[in-house]
Amino acid sequence: MDNHSILLVDDEAGLIEMLKKVLKKEGFIFIDSALTGAVALNNVKNKQYDLIILDVMLPDIEGFELCREIRKFTYAPIIFLTARTSELDMITGFGTGGDDYITKPFSPLEVVARIKAHFRRKEIYETQKTGHSQYIKIGELEIDKNSAIVQLSKRTIELTAKEFELLVFFAEHPNQIFTITQLYEKVWGMDSLGDDQTVKVHIMRLRKKLESDSKNPKLIQNVRGLGYKLNAKGE
Structure with a gap:
């Protein structure tokens, strides 16, 4: 049995019941649900979850705004469910603290695969922490993995959990080039399923926070036709 606790937030009761059945068949037994944002927030305030599935369109509050509120209480991975697929929506979702994005309509097995991937990635990350230095310095960039x-340049940069994990991965492999697919597999923990935008948006957000000119990046660079790398020289 899987002892991870999951919160499902969606105003479609039928969809929640369907996901519950599929997840229970896969061995997940600690599953709570909420049909409104208010109930979901109350749950998060009173219980610690390992992962949250969050619909963007809720009757009482937009999912993006709810995500901001949830982030005050937990760093658990948040996977958005939405029919809104524009890049702006993705930027908004990740900016509020979301970790992944599944667009409707979707296969229930895809949701299960994403959930398992997040848990698997967390286990791998925790296992590998002892294999790398807990403190990384690259030029003026300093990363303390223990305290996140x-x-x-001595200025603290606020990152979401996934932005931090992506940056740490780059920093632990300086000057190595990774394709978008490789980055998704290494940081999100599963095959990209053709979802390039998730990685691109996270890289774009990192550049805006770390680069003096995000349109002419010196740190996280695109190697045309090959992928992305962290330039250890930063110049």
Whole structure:
């Protein structure tokens, strides 16, 4: 049996019941649900969850705004469910603290695969923490993995959980080029399923926070036709 606790938030009762059945068949037994944002927030305030599935369109509050509120209480991975697929929506979702994005209509097995991937990635990350230095310094960039603090030129940079994990991965492999698919597999923990935008949006957000000119990046660079790398020289 899987002892991870999951919160499902969606105003479609039928969809929640369907996901519950599929997840229970896969061994997940600690599953709560909420049909409104208010109930979901109350749940999060009173219980610690390992992962949250969050619909963007809720009757009482938009999912993005609810995500901001949830982030005050937990760093658990949040996977958005939405029919809104524009890049702006993705930027908004990740900016509020979301970790992944599944667009409707979707296969229930895809949701299960994403959930398992997040848990698997967390286990791998925790296991590998002892294999790398807990403190990384690249030029003016300083990363403290234990406290999840990132500083650039002694200025603290606020990152979401996934932005931090992506930056740490780059920093632990300086000057190595990774394709979008490889980055998704390494940081999100599963095959990309053709979802390039998730990685691109996270890289774009990192650049805006770390680069003096995000349109002419010096740190996280695109190697045309090959992928992305962290330039250890930063110049």
